[in-house]
Amino acid sequence: MSNQEASRTRRRRGSAQPTLKEVAAAAGVSAITASRALNTPERVNEETRKRVLEAVDRVGYVPNLVAGSLASARSRFIAVIVPSLANAVFIEVIRGLQTTFEAQGYQILLGNTDYDIEREHRLVRTFLGWSCSALVTAGLRHTQACRELLEHCDKPVMEVMELGDALDLNVGLDHREAGRCMARHLLERGYRRSVYVGACLDQDYRAELRFDGHREVMEGAGNEAPLIELDQLGSLEAGAAGLERVRKEYPEADAIHFANDDLAAGALLHAFRLGLRVPEEIAIAGFNGLSPGQHLTPRLTTIQSPRETMGRQAGEQILRRLDGKRVTRRQLNVGFELLVGEST
Amino acid sequence: MSNQEASRTRRRRGSAQPTLKEVAAAAGVSAITASRALNTPERVNEETRKRVLEAVDRVGYVPNLVAGSLASARSRFIAVIVPSLANAVFIEVIRGLQTTFEAQGYQILLGNTDYDIEREHRLVRTFLGWSCSALVTAGLRHTQACRELLEHCDKPVMEVMELGDALDLNVGLDHREAGRCMARHLLERGYRRSVYVGACLDQDYRAELRFDGHREVMEGAGNEAPLIELDQLGSLEAGAAGLERVRKEYPEADAIHFANDDLAAGALLHAFRLGLRVPEEIAIAGFNGLSPGQHLTPRLTTIQSPRETMGRQAGEQILRRLDGKRVTRRQLNVGFELLVGEST
DNA sequence: CGCTGTCATGTTAGCGCTAACATAGTTCTA
DNA sequence: TAGAACTATGTTAGCGCTAACATGACAGCG
Structure with missing residues (x-):
């Protein structure tokens, strides 16, 4: 009976969400063409691209970024690790980073160490597990294990806030x-x-x-x-x-x-x-x-202290690196300015 | 020649990072046992578990969370969408959420709409693409398309800040x-x-x-x-x-x-x-x-307004739901308090 | 003693996507 | 006009992990 045969196949939960394959079928192309239409549109005939985009709308396709990241071994995540969200200073640095990265389709993965470098180490591990494209940490102080992880992860690593003996990229002030x-x-x-x-x-x-x-x-x-x-x-x-x-x-x-x-x-x-x-x-x-x-x-x-600028410049340096361009100055001093009020 | 044979196999970039398979080999078990030792330790013999954990340390294994999420169709991400980071109010709600979720091993995925509900819609799509476990948005106003996405995504959806006609869960004040x-x-x-x-x-x-x-x-x-x-x-x-x-x-x-x-x-x-x-x-x-x-x-x-509490309670409601428990009250009024100073 | 249940571990088959290579059609070039 | 170069698309084989099912060993029970 066909019943037996059906029970023979192993089923997975299947999220019921439409997949790229369904989009491709609806557009009458192969899956890879649909993929290219979405990710590298310049490599697909305009006519085909339009058919694919229509199909996306028709079936209500939401790309599975997890699968895409696994297949391509890179995500569009930027890990950002700060010691605290209670401090407006870090919030403004994050704003600068976010402005820069969101415009390029990157997503910020925010971590908060609560001023504990052991927690920082755990966050770095987690974020590397997400195949983030780059990491930004506030500060130059890390546990030894964390430093090794960052040194060998083969991704741009940006240390912001202060200048000093950095692992890779460094934007900050003295x-x-x-x-x-x-x-x-x-x-x-x-x-x-x-x-x-x-x-x-x-x-x-x-x-x-x-x-x-x-x-x-x-x-x-x-x-x-x-x-x-x-x-x-x-x-x-x-x-x-x-x-x-x-x-x-x-x-x-x-x-x-x-x-x-x-x-x-x-x-x-x-x-x-x-x-x-x-x-x-x-x-x-x-x-x-x-x-x-x-x-x-x-x-x-x-x-x-030019906090938002610091975030923006850090973001730009990283983007340059991710685009395969040489970063000439790995250390950038954003400086500071004395504001004289009436309190002194 | 063996040369030919080598060139016959197709190679992928392979991130050079040790994989679970290597950990398993080092510990003398199968991959799934290593996986269980890390994720559901209670289902593995204590002796075996110890061997696996040692192997993890020895080879310097960092779990590939992307692969894990794809295989299990769920990530430990909680999407949090706020209109602005410039406003201390949202920061404090985020702090409450973060405290609650990080303790349970969830990671916050933070999105910023800049008060633009079209951007909110795009963020919701992106975050759903990351198979987040739940979504939190600040507020009840969304585009129609976004509302549909949220209604049909089959994940806990929490709307915080104000009370009203919510999609799913709702924590806020009047x-x-x-x-x-x-x-x-x-x-x-x-x-x-x-x-x-x-x-x-x-x-x-x-x-x-x-x-x-x-x-x-x-x-x-x-x-x-x-x-x-x-x-x-x-x-x-x-x-x-x-x-x-x-x-x-x-x-x-x-x-x-x-x-x-x-x-x-x-x-x-x-x-x-x-x-x-x-x-x-x-x-x-x-x-x-x-x-x-x-x-x-x-x-x-x-x-x-009890902002951090709002975040914490929202987090707890979501966790309850994620643990498969019934959430009895889908709407929670956190109230507010009149602080009378000398300015009136 | 066979049956059932539980525990610990293993085998297999994908999750949904994209890199790498393959192929066919078209245009350019010597 | 052969073949090189380019364009558009397709086929295949994984990425690294875990769900589902399978297996075997052993305990408990009437």
Whole structure:
């Protein structure tokens, strides 16, 4: 009986979605021609292409990108790994990357390490498992195993945010120099007793680099460079707490150099609540150039980091590499700009 | 010659990465046993499992998730589609989703529509092509084609942010009611001449829903409900511009109900620069409960929306569904809370 | 003791697509 | 005008993995 024969064949779940084969049949061509009509239209006769596209619409075909990636051993994924989504800085870098990549039909695969480089390693493994076309990570610090994975994966690897001894491509700015720049500004304004206030510097090691620059300049000019470390990353509350601690632990301080604008803005707002005059009684400086600080009165003195540009330039470098072009400069310094407000 | 024979076989590029087969050979088992050892460890003898895991380490195996997804017709992707990354609100919802899903080994696939529902449709197609396990979209408005795609894709579809006539699952809050709530508060405080200031209401239609609620209450109490529409979505600059326009177009206004906290905070800061007393000369209210507004002096009166909770609850509902459990309540109202500051 | 059930592992056949090679028709070139 | 070069399309064989079914060993049971 034909019944027996039917039960002989093994069936798979079959997603019931129309496949390229069905499109091809509907258009009266072979599967590969349908594939080419969609992916490399210039290699197919215009007439044929039109028939295929009509068939796609008619049967409601949605390409199975998983199958395509497996067959071609490459996906149009760009893995992006950042330490946190709570920080506006990374969001803006991601925006720059997204703008650049989405225009070229790439999809961002976003990973969040929560400032844990073990998690970063796991994310890299996962993303490599998805045959991503390239990887972008925020920062140069990785576990040894992760570094090896990235070195041998044979894909463009971009490290953004800070400059240094990178694995492959590198777009960022010199954080130590940024720290020096702000310290020099404070000295120029006559502040000799500046306190640097950071938060979780083992995690936010770029803030530590800035502190290194700050200290270098301060000590070079014969001043001390005290450091206060808060236990909560960039938030307005933490900034207020930072101001309190400076007043208690360094009552003679005349300026506070905060590791970021969130802290600095929190301190500025808190100073206002306390009736403390800024910068007469205490000067306040930040880092990043986020919008809120620029709308306070007094305006926050800070260092503007070109975050969206960083993402865009990183994206462009990667695209150039993916297009098989030579990338002449593997390291790109996007620089920064001192924004002098009235808070110093 | 053996040469001929070699040239007879067709070769594929082969990514040079070790495959599961090699792991299996190294462990002295079959490929499927190695697969099970990694994916369903409870179905493999402990001794065998250990041998496989050792082999994985030894050969440096990174699972090819693309192949796995194709074979099993499901990926561990959750597609998340939001209108913008510039808005902290969506970031926090994403954070809630990410926390929930990453703990279960799912990966977020993030898409950004830029407030364009045609782009949303394209993103939905792409993500379905990746055999994502579920889709999350911000909002209930889609193109007709997109709606059909979502209805027939046979995967959990979650619409977050606002409540309403949803396709499948729905977690959010009642924006019209939130608008009513704030309007009632303004009336209670004695403000009779409130202006609602929104931005790009055709894009930010949830702000329009809140305006509808606002107007309903205002007109119900015999007051007018003028509306000013700005052409820039939530930013401090736009908020300052909004305040200026109210002063020019409605000089008799005693309160401004802003569509979001960014606008409201911008207005508050601008009022301070102008020397305008808040709330004596003009009261200011916002929506969202973002951190900056709560640190200004006066504190911003606003409506707290539980954004991260919204993401978490949405994630939990989806996981329940993916685990094959019944989801009893397909619609979940996360509510909101009126935060009364000194700005009204 | 044969039957049933359970556990651990293996064999086979795809998932849906595209790279590599093949073929036929057409145009160009020496 | 032979054959090289190019164009448009087709055939075949996987990509690396897992679902479905198969097998064999052993325990429990009346």
